[in-house]
Amino acid sequence: ELESYSKELADRPQIVAANKIDNTETGENLIALKKHFSRSNIKVFPVSCATGEGLKELILQVARELEKLSPQSEM
Numbered sequence: 001e002l003e004s005y006s007k008e009l010a011d012r013p014q015i016v017a018a019n020k021i022d023n024t025e026t027g028e029n030l031i032a033l034k035k036h037f038s039r040s041n042i043k044v045f046p047v048s049c050a051t052g053e054g055l056k057e058l059i060l061q062v063a064r065e066l067e068k069l070s071p072q073s074e075m
Helices: 027-038 055-068
Strands: 015-018 043-046
Touching: 015 027, 015 055, 027 043, 043 055
Parallel strands: 015 043
Antiparallel strands: none
């Protein structure tokens, strides 16, 4: 879907934020999600917006990835 919008955008690094890890029923889904995205070398960060768990790690990883990218001209 992303590639149909922009090939250039689809080629950039991707990160998945898996929200609601505070829900007790997410364990199996999170394992399946990580397995699915590991095939594409996409990192999955489990987070909880309700408790803030995992947000620091997600933000730090996003910052690291952004530092690696070259500046893009405005679209």
